Amino acid sequence: MTTPTATAPDRTVSLREVGPARRGTRPDEVVIALSPAFAGHFSKTIVDVPHAEVLRQLLAGIEEQGVTARLVRVIDTADLAAISHTAARLSGSGISVGVLSRGTTMIHQKDLPRLSNLELFPQSPLLDAPVFRMIGSNAAQYAKGEHPQPVPTRNDQMARPRWQAKAALLHLKEFDCIEAGRDPVEVEAVFSRGTTG
């Protein structure tokens, strides 16, 4: 089986904190919640998709549905359900997308139980740029009150031998970046050309 390769443009992203995350009022927004080490301690997913590309695709997917996106960073947990649910409750539409540094992603809705979700993409090694774009698009459609077809999930039996241990390692590192007791913060994505040469 093949795994997606990073063919993304050579860009990097950093997240600039602009203040405490607040509850949105616009019904046409999706909140994207990023994990403690996203675009910070780490710069790419488990299969080397740059975090800049992850964000660019999610934002594009949301915007092409005519919905606005807002970014927050959740700092006090690395639990994807908790991150996503926190963001859903901040979202004016009640819809959020939570993303871990290694790429694992979830679409959540504020009225669902925390351990439930609208769509879950647990196999981080199988998430590439087109999938992130579809996730953004679906989240935006939920925000508009539509019922999109779920993003097709992929399966790869050989993902376990290749990625399971690295995923565990990335998970442990993300845990290390948790700052207990810190509330979510609103962030701005600052994209820049990569520094090569």
Add this chain to the structure above:
Amino acid sequence: MTTAPRPTTAAPRQSLRTEILEARPVNLDGFVEEWPEKGLVAMESEFDPAPSVRVEGGQIVELDGRSRDDFDFMDTFIANHAIDVESAERCTAMPSAQIARMLIDPGVSRDEVLAVSRGLTPAKVLDVVKLMNVVEIMQGMQKMRARRTPANQGHSTSARDNPIQVAADAAEGALRGFAELETTLGVLRYAPMVAIALQVGAQVGRGGVLTQCALEEATELELGMRGITAYAETISIYGTESVFIDGDDTPWSKSFLAAAYASRGIKMRFTSGTGSEVQMGNAEGKSMLYLEIRCILMAKGAGVQGLQNGSISCIGVPGAVPGGLRAVAAENLVASMVDLECASGNDQSFSHSAMRRTARAMPQMLPGTDFVCSGYSSVPNADNMFAGSNFDTEDFDDWNTIQRDFQVDGGLRHVREDEILAARNKAARALQAVFAHLELPPITEDEIEAATYANSSNDYPLRDVLADLKGAQSVMDRGITGLDLVKGLESAGFHDVAENLLTVLRQRVSGDLLQTSAVLTGDFTPLSAINDPNDYAGPGTGYRLQGERWEQLKKLRHVTSSTNPETEVG
């Protein structure tokens, strides 16, 4: 820096040999460095506790450096239920090297080892097996396996949850030698139909094969209580309190569940394995094997007869760290050395490398375990709904050849094509009769033809899934039981299959299959650690592959006749 950017991927030149090595499948596998502080380490960690035990007033008040007030719930459960209080201080004080020697010394019987192991703390058990290399671990396994006769367990699933496929593959798997067959679903609502198919197919292939359907607890228990399945195994336990709680259970809730299964006469074992805690980020800084030993002792304390372990679905984690497979072999040994049935892993996709896949199984296959695989895929891996196994149908002939090469019994055998076709066809027909009897969506002649010759789910006509799901629901609503299957088989003239299934159901009333390591032989004799105890005592003793069984395993698909080398025997 001043020139226009060029797509410079100017990597240093590689040798042609390196290019070949880079392309080898093993380099698709993931490997990581150890991180002992976080528990990302197989079995050698300075953060594991030192063994200690103190007994006061008939109660263990100190365990591996912790006093009772500081016990987490695993410590408490193990201290209260798993460790023999009478012998704990004496056994834990024995030099670890002495206990390790007892494990491999053919002059020391299995019972003599058990008299010591029942008084050991988790850290002490770890201290003992840490002294053993992988050959010594295998020697220990050869003696400590509970049942004298080794066996194997198969997965029989379908990517389309096609019950006809499951029945035909179960019949073939049973014929090839699996003593237990397990299924699970893509669409959970299909469960009753597929569980019925598994049971019927298995009893066609070989009377007495035990079946299970892995589901959430309530449905799994219900199918068992109705006699549609015969045993259960996916009852997960974990080595740290926090991960156990994340799984929404405690040692007491799982113990209660263990008794619930026994109260309905259903064989059951727990499941655990190295790597699950660190994978969930809560290893509390302990090595994978130390935490797994805690699981094993918890299972022992619960009074469950056996355990499926050997990392199981987390095999990619120990598989990626140094010494990981030594730890996996050791965890199987520990289950056996505390007298539990051990279904020893080799049941999940493990490596891109055929060489590594084979090597992974040797510490279980060569000494023999109660179930060498706790799920050899008896369907193509693409149809394996447990996310793929270490071995599948394509490996049957390799497995049989390895058994013959080393004269070891891995539980399977080569079966002639005509026998396989007959069993598959009969299984599909028997299921057709049962579905008709139960007024479930019919099975067509085209489907029977397909089942006879098929390899994978792609080779079958598509079912009307919605009709099947309605049928599955009606099986639950109408309270269909194993007895209804017997009636359907009998009335359609499948007397032998009906009799096989009735005999399996009758076993439930006797409770014989609840004893440690119990399976049913082809003549329906319950074979367990009581009447088939492992009596290994050195060369020439214990289970030996000989006689009729060895003659069976000498057969392969292609063997040149010595009488007439222009022909093959078969």
Add this chain to the structure above:
Amino acid sequence: MSASPPPELTTADYPLSINRPELLHTPSGKPITALTMDAVVSGELSAEDLRIAPETLQLQAQLADASNRPQLAANFRRAAEMTAIPDDEVLAMYNALRPRASTAAQLAELAARLEGTYGAPVCAALVREAAEVYARRDLLARPVADSDQ
């Protein structure tokens, strides 16, 4: 329940289905030898007849003790008690033992019900032990409902 005291079994009696079938009865009192195909076809047997009887679990507990497996024997003794509890209630009791599913009072009530209604003192002891540990490890349900969201 049964009038005569249970026999003293040794490991040589295993398997009971072959060596001591005369000791085996269904919960409805039929001998195991009555579970024949004729009886199935004639409709004399119901699913109830294919359940294990508490006396049989006590016999298997003896065999487990005789083969030096005290924990397994204890499990069989809890199981013997549980044969009296309906399927749904067994599952409900299991769910009540999950982490933070029950208050101390609810677990005490459960233990009392096991002991009183079902004559299940061994199961009750397990629940009481759990209640004590859950209290110490913060695993009891909080009396007030979680106000989160």
